Amino acid sequence: MRDDLTLVVKVSRCPQNHPCPAVRVCPVDALHQVGYGAPTVDMDKCIKCGKCVRFCPTRALALE
Ligand code: SF4
Numbered sequence: 001m002r003d004d005l006t007l008v009v010k011v012s013r014c015p016q017n018h019p020c021p022a023v024r025v026c027p028v029d030a031l032h033q034v035g036y037g038a039p040t041v042d043m044d045k046c047i048k049c050g051k052c053v054r055f056c057p058t059r060a061l062a063l064e
Pocket residue numbers: 007025026027028029030031041045046047048049050051052053
């Protein structure tokens with residue numbers, strides 16, 4: 001795990017019109033979505049595995 005990285009949700013890249021599929025790929029349930037809004041991340045849970053980053057087709061999630 002890279003301590004210097006944070007999972008960033010690029011809200012402007014997220015169409016916010018569908019159930020976020022990346023929520024289901026997170027192995028530690030760190031992503032949450034209210035309605036069809038952009039997902040939010042619980043950094044206390046996130047292990048920075050990058051699965052959601054690789055999964056999101058619009059690249060709305062980034063480890064940086
Ligand atoms: S980087 Fe991994 S642990 Fe963190 S929110 Fe994405 S899928 Fe979950």
